[in-house]
Amino acid sequence: MRFGGLTALDRLDLDIDEGDILGLVGPNGSGKTTFFNVVTGIYRPTGGQVVFDGWDITGFSPQAIFEAGISRTFQRSRLCLELSIFDNIMLGNFKTRDLGICGNIFRRRAFHKTCAEEIEKAVELIRLLNPALVGSIHRPVADLSMIDRRRIEICRALIGKPKLLFLDEPSAGMTHDETNQLMDEILSMKSDERRLTIVLIEHEMGIIGKVTTRCAVLNFGEKLCDGTYRSIVGNPLVQEAYLGREVTEDEV
Amino acid sequence: MRNTKDFFRCAGLALALFAYLTLFFGAEDEWSIAAYVLLGVGGVIALVSFGALPAIERLIQANERACQALMIAGTLGIIAVFREDHYTLFLLGTIFVYSAAVLGINVQLGYAGVINFSGASFFGIGGYTAAVFLQNTPAPPLLTLLLGGIFSAVIGSILLFPVLRTSGHYSALVTMAFALLLKVFLEVSEWLGGPQGLALPSLKFLGIDFAEDLVIMGNEYSFYVKYDLACLLLLIMTFTFAQRIERSWMGLAMDAVRIDETAAACFGISVTRWKITAFTMGNFVIGVAGALYSMMLSYINPSNFTFSDSLLFLSILLLGGIGSLWGVIAATAFMVVIPEKFQIIQEYRYLIYSAMVLMMIVFRPSGLLPRKPRRYIAGGPL
Amino acid sequence: MDISLLLQFFINGCMLGMMYALVAVGFTLFFGVLDVIVFSHGDSVMVGAFAGLSFYLLCMYLSPGMPVWLVTLFVSFAGMAFVAGFGMLVSRFVIMPLRSAPALNTLLATMMLGTVMREAVRLFFPDGSNPKPFPRLLPDWSWKFGGALLRFDNIALFIAGGLLIVGVALLINHTRLGMAIRAVAQDAEAAQIMGVDFPFIVLLTFAIGSAVAAFAGLMNGLYYNEINFNLGLLLGVIGFSSAVIGGLGNIYGAILGGFVFAFLQVFGTVAMPFSSAYKDVFAFGVVIVLMAIFPTGILSERQSQRV
């Protein structure tokens, strides 16, 4: 993936198995979010191929990729602050609820029925994360705290029953124990959905260690190494990417 | 209905509001008008200072269906009070039709975020379509109303391609250019009556000719009563249409498109589809309102649908509070009646009027009745 | 269509283009710094013209004997200073309070402000609703090339306008002050952290933009020898179109946009067989087509969308 002269992703070769939790690690600007954007169709890749579940979805529109079962959260949470909690979550569940123009306007009773069902579904999902939110499901998201907003974003991504979930730095802007609590909630959700695959971008190594089954390290758009958390931590290349090399006397 | 006590409170509020409106409409000379304006402003300030507003809001939201019925009853009451006063009825009709048109713009801008600076142009296209069809074809007037809407939506679709490709100020320019272009086009094209404009026969519907005076139990009332009822019906239909759009998945999709296109795209919402739907539906509603208004006027010419009229529509939407349906109706009443009532200061009217709008935008940007969070079922939980 | 006629069309087109460019520069400046469209800018041109006329009458009243070139300088600078001051007031009391509001609010507020300015001049300027003659301050030499006529004031105004725009472009691109303005344009918060006095920069930008508008007004008066309270309305929309065609935020884009629009109008009039009122229909039609092809203007800065 190339932006004019800058090569954001350089011959990145990554395959993810079903049911895995893959941690994507690397210093800032190493192409992690760009990878997310390429897979979810926001950027059209200048080279290479994206294959999902046997289908080649390179260059598909974001809508098509979402329909295929890939959903995501964003580094800077892009929730619709003016809208209510239920509205934001409902955005993620869209492919099943589209009644078309006439359905929405004329068949109001049918709409009310589906609306009640959807509220039920959303409430059930939120109860998993934060039961306190259930009471104020119609309140605008603007009044919520950072962690609640992160929870809503995850609910939005999960309500459409995706096969693959991209989590982009869920811990950004949150305290340490809040992040841990969020990760526990994600793990509990993962246990219900056997076949859900998660790709997680995270900087806190503690969380990566605890949650992920496999990790991949990116640096300047290239994949340094791949493997379980313990193997990559020991890898000298990774340390160098993060901490830089010890420099001997004469080199200085 | 929560309980009868609530009903009486709502009824009391509605009565107070409509009594004030009736007195205000009846006021003739400038002293009584100024007195009523001060009374109104004083009343609002009193409500705000006593903190009664939140209570009233909860009351209204709890009994939404009843309040809407009360509002319609009150409006019919006003029409009955002024049944002989042609001028006030004409003003009421204008308020209803303009509100319907601005609701159309609200669907475009308030919901899907598509800026439309040529609102009055589509209003004019509706009017001209009705005029041309009524003059040259035996089409029944009611059909020409629909044709006005359809033509305005079809011509609107020409603008769609540039509007969809541009965003923000750039799409504002595209619609501005169209507004300026259309007025000159109407003025120059002979077959549309050129600068003189076109005359329109009156609306005939099921044998009722809207131009003859209304005769009930022998006594004669102004023919504008028929037009007012037609315009009120159009407004009610547009209001329910817009409210149902907002309270449906379509409304949700349009809001998502307005707030953050990328996020909406990532969740399967086709941005172009909803922008096209909102733009076309809005233009259809504006076209129908334009056709009805032109029939009421019975004569239209290009200088009615200029760029400054489009500005008037957008100012109404902004003053009412973008996206808020009742805000649009309140702002329309304000923007149509105040300049008419202040006819006395004549040539200073426009100066004071635009200064007032400027003050309003700077000091109260959210508008008269800002938009409330969406509730899918009337009177639902909050 | 002999050569002298084409030359005359070219001269007219250049003068018109320079005037539209001067107005467009104001739009681009305000958009560049505050990401806002100030629609009263067209009417600032009209206020500039009327201010110039008032200072001229004042001059004639106080000291009729003043030499013409001194009067011209005084009228120009006084006019530009007056409108610059007015521009600062506008930015302080209309633009800054609306900074956090959505762009549409500012656009509509400034449109209403434009109407207030127009009505104020119409009502309070003595006999304002009728057109006013503008004094002929520039010498009357002119050269004939076959049918075409090139007047001294055409050249003088064209060069002065060009110098002014280049001056503004140099100020913006090559001085510390200009860097501060561009910093504010890129990211107001970051610039403020770096010690850029944001309110001062906004006031200064409005002063510059309004002064350029005043000059356009004076140029309008000197070129046509007539001013009226209505000239700002259409000029505003055309200036905005020119700025957008050229690409908002780009000073040289504004110049390009101004000349493109002017030659569109001239071409529309010349080529249109039937009534030339179609010129506006033609010009604005082309604007719509251009926007469809270049959604963010011809010389637009590539905005990459941060996700």
Place this chain on the structure above:
Amino acid sequence: MRMNKARWSGLGGALCLAAVLGAAPVAAKEVVKVGYIGPLTGGNSAVGLGARNSADLAVRLQNADPKSKYQYELVALDDECKANIGVQVATKMASDARIIGAATHYCSAVALGTVDIYHRFKMPVIVWGAVEPKITYGNDYPEIFRTIGTQEYQNKVASAFMRSQGYEKFAIIHDTTDYGKAHKDFFVKFLTEQGGEALGIFGVTSEQQDFTTELTKIKALGAEVLYFGGLTPLGVRIRSQMDKLDLELQFEGTSGIKSDAYISGVGAELAEGTLSFLDGAPVEKLAGGKAFTEAYARQGYAQPAEALGIFAFASMKQIIDTIEKVGPSRKALITALGRIEDDDTLIGRVTYDEHGQNAIPLMTKYVVQDGQWTIWEDSEYASGKRSLVKVKR
């Protein structure tokens, strides 16, 4: 409930009017309301305000006259030269039964839009400014009268006169309002009938500022006369831009530019030799004309009377004089106005034909001489001392 309140405010208005004039007799007379509608805002506001002041002058003079049977009160409304606003204010005035008659409209599109309303509410109106023939000839409503001549007659006289001056080749600029377009249509019709030739016709919008392109095209056509159908603002721009392009053509305008604002806008030296035509008798020569201008000046109105002020004054005076004769009832006023024969007014003798059109239209030719609109016959151009732009053949 509304009737007595309105009478109270009407009386209040009359009292303060009486106080102002100080001459009204002690016993308050019955108050009769008369109306005026014209463009008080927008591009044509100069003409509209001048006409309103002139109509107001007619009312004040009548109220000052002790012999007058009634106390008159003027209700002036603004139609903004827009058909929809025109319909709105016309409905307001026509539905108010206390207003007996009115002098209405300068913009033809608005006048056309409102004739049905005056007919429906049976309110007699005299059109003071709109010159579109269809306003009177397009319908046979008894309520519609008009003192000002139609564009047709004005252009018949104009083209005959220009042909008599030996001009053949004409270039025509007109604004795209109904006023400009109608003038162009009639002038071209009569011109071709009388052997003249319209080399180029250019329609321009009323907001247009730059005409250098059109004028350059006209320069290439080799015309002798530039005919302009439109109003003063555009006329001033075109005339001054003609000079900038060294275009020496005889400049001929219509009633739209016959105003002091044109001369002050262009400057006396440039305006020299401009021709224009105005309906009605030559006001300056008539005794009434001078009295009108002096009375207008004495009242100290903020705006000048402009070209059509005299017409509004004459129309309002005719309404008031007829009300004095037949009493304040619309029906009586309609029949009385219909029977007017050879009524001597400020704008010459007025006789209404069956369509309510002033059947004896008089047309006066004007030319600018030393910064003044002078009647052609008295000017040095007629006597040969000065000459219009020579025809280069």
